[in-house]
Amino acid sequence: MLSKRIIACLDVRDGHVVKGVNFEDLQSAGDPASLARRYNAEGIDELVILDITATLETRRALADTIRAVACELFIPLAVGGGIRTESDAAAAVEAGADKVSVNTAALAQPDLITALAERYGSQAVVVAIDAKREGGAFRVYARSGKTPADRDAIEWAAEAESRGAGEILLTSIDRDGTKRGFDCALTSAVSSAVSIPVIASGGAGTLDHFVEVFTSGRADAALAASIFHFAETSVRALKYHLRQRGIPVRV
Amino acid sequence: MIALVDYGAGNLTSVKKALACVGAHVFVPAHPDDLASADAVIVPGVGHFGATRALDAAWINRVLQMVGEGRPLLGICLGMQWLFEGSDEAPEVRGLGILSGTCYRLGAKARSATDTIKIPHVGWNSIAIERDAPIVAGVPAGAQMYFTHSYVVPTTADTIAVSDHGEPFAAVVQHGQVAGVQFHPEKSGDVGLTILRNFVALAG
Numbered sequence: 001m002l003s004k005r006i007i008a009c010l011d012v013r014d015g016h017v018v019k020g021v022n023f024e025d026l027q028s029a030g031d032p033a034s035l036a037r038r039y040n041a042e043g044i045d046e047l048v049i050l051d052i053t054a055t056l057e058t059r060r061a062l063a064d065t066i067r068a069v070a071c072e073l074f075i076p077l078a079v080g081g082g083i084r085t086e087s088d089a090a091a092a093v094e095a096g097a098d099k100v101s102v103n104t105a106a107l108a109q110p111d112l113i114t115a116l117a118e119r120y121g122s123q124a125v126v127v128a129i130d131a132k133r134e135g136g137a138f139r140v141y142a143r144s145g146k147t148p149a150d151r152d153a154i155e156w157a158a159e160a161e162s163r164g165a166g167e168i169l170l171t172s173i174d175r176d177g178t179k180r181g182f183d184c185a186l187t188s189a190v191s192s193a194v195s196i197p198v199i200a201s202g203g204a205g206t207l208d209h210f211v212e213v214f215t216s217g218r219a220d221a222a223l224a225a226s227i228f229h230f231a232e233t234s235v236r237a238l239k240y241h242l243r244q245r246g247i248p249v250r251v
Numbered sequence: 252m253i254a255l256v257d258y259g260a261g262n263l264t265s266v267k268k269a270l271a272c273v274g275a276h277v278f279v280p281a282h283p284d285d286l287a288s289a290d291a292v293i294v295p296g297v298g299h300f301g302a303t304r305a306l307d308a309a310w311i312n313r314v315l316q317m318v319g320e321g322r323p324l325l326g327i328c329l330g331m332q333w334l335f336e337g338s339d340e341a342p343e344v345r346g347l348g349i350l351s352g353t354c355y356r357l358g359a360k361a362r363s364a365t366d367t368i369k370i371p372h373v374g375w376n377s378i379a380i381e382r383d384a385p386i387v388a389g390v391p392a393g394a395q396m397y398f399t400h401s402y403v404v405p406t407t408a409d410t411i412a413v414s415d416h417g418e419p420f421a422a423v424v425q426h427g428q429v430a431g432v433q434f435h436p437e438k439s440g441d442v443g444l445t446i447l448r449n450f451v452a453l454a455g
Contacts, residue, residue: 002416003375003395040440045375074269076397076438096264098438121260121298123371123399166399167373197373220369250375250395 003250004214004242005045005221006235007199008228010035011052012081015061017229018052029229033068039228040073042235045250047073048101048169048223051081052144059088063095070096078126080169089116093124101169103128104142107149107156110163117164125167126199127160129153131186132173138186145173153186154193161194168194169223172202179205179227184217191218199223207233207241214247253454254280254289256310260302260329266295269437273448283313291322291454296329297399297435300340300354303333311347318349323428323453325386331424331431332404340402349429352405358417368417371401378412378434384425386432386449387411394442396422396434403433428453 010017010032017029029035036047047069051062059082070077079092080101089100100120106113106127116125130145131138131153138153149156157168170190172183182203191198197220200213204224213219227233239249253270257263257279270277270293277293280286292314296302306314318324326334337346338354346354358370375395380387396414403420406413412423414433424431430450436443 001376002372003377005374070265071268074265074272074438074443075440093262094264096268098262098265120262123297123373124262166371195369196371197369220374 001248003045003248004219005199006210006238006249007046007048007221007223008039008044008235009048009050009201009223009225011050011225012062012065013051013053015065029226032065033072035229036069036073039235040075043239043251044075044235046076046078046221048078048080049097050101051079059091063091066092066095066097080126080128086112086115086119089120093120099124099126099167101126101128103130106160107140107142107151110159113160113163113165117166122164122166122196125165126169127157127165127167128169128171129156129160129190130171130173133183133186138189141173145176154189157190157198158193161196165196167197167199169199169201175203176201177226178203181205181209182213182217182219182222184212187213187217187219191220197221207238210238210242211245211247214242252289253277253451254286254292256280256292256294256306256330258296258302258305260299260305261295261297263295265435265437266293266327269444269447270451273444273451275447275451275454283309286313286317289317289322291324291450292317293325293327293450294330294333295327295437296333298329300329300332300338300402301344303329303346304341304344306333306347311345314347315349318429321428323450324349324430325450326431327437328400328433328435331433332402334424334429334431335404338402350404350407350409350424350426350431352407354402354404356402357400357420371399372416373399375439376414376416376434378414378422380412380423382411384411384423384430385453386425386430386446387423388449389445390442396432396436396439396443398434400433404431
């Protein structure tokens, strides 16, 4: 049986993993390669490296980070943050990324999804969607959750799939950083609307939040960052908890 | 030296890194004739069967010649599917045909309509080894591997291990010196490296 995946996200700025609340109070969580090594030893299923500054200068540092992580870890690695063109994606793939995640650029230019899928295959294309509850619906936001887009999250996910996306990385803006749990209604609605895997993100605070998102949320994978970085929860403890509750995981 | 065939489908970088990690010497042949100097061949790949169109008659003839001489061949994911006669995904494209049967889409034989099975099959899934073969030596029972695919190869007498996603399917095949894996050993952690090490050992 296919396991539910646990994915650790490394928010990287200038070669360091950082995590804050609302990008304001960034706290250093260490060197990406050594964190990646620790997660791998604990049984993480996949890693996401997110360039949270994504300027031209940090792009080169990012490639070095990808290389450092990809050289010693043989698990899937996705890279996102500021990927706007095919050549941005190519740089990430050449450095060792297996998947690239696009968000704002895909909203502005949906053809990018198809172009990347044709070049690297759908399995390499993750469309990241940041969604916020608005009047009973889920609205898509661009630019790291700052700018509302004229899109409904469920419709956009279905369109992304039809354009060639291989996975959806779905973040609840309402829950992100709150540790109040994933938005299971959002996740379930998107997961039911597409046939590609959906990765839930935003709000992980307890082990049971993961249980909920894999059951009522119908998520195929769950992503978290700070809950792992500051060793509040080890990946191993989380998987043991999930397995005890009958959720298939890789241990 | 192991030849790693580049036909524009998939992340060669990952396979190269994993092979370097298990101590293999690898080169990427620019032309089918370059296979003459290889001790073994790996055909990696991911994505659409149509991409194997780039492996034309010249490649097919050279690879068949190598196999005929007893040199080992490993197909990974799409590369494994290419070992068969063809695929429903691109019926006009011919495979290597060294293993018999045609690849088909997962879910085409789903057990029931109520199964909520997502295609593509993406993620870690366990494999069950049905009979011993050198390619799976040292792989523990219930080992999980990383898959990403929508099509599968037919289950035949060459099937070594199976996995299950709505229906059972062949995860590992081996016939003499020819082996194939549907998952990505280069992305399946330590147990994936074990499989690559086994192949490198076959190559001598």
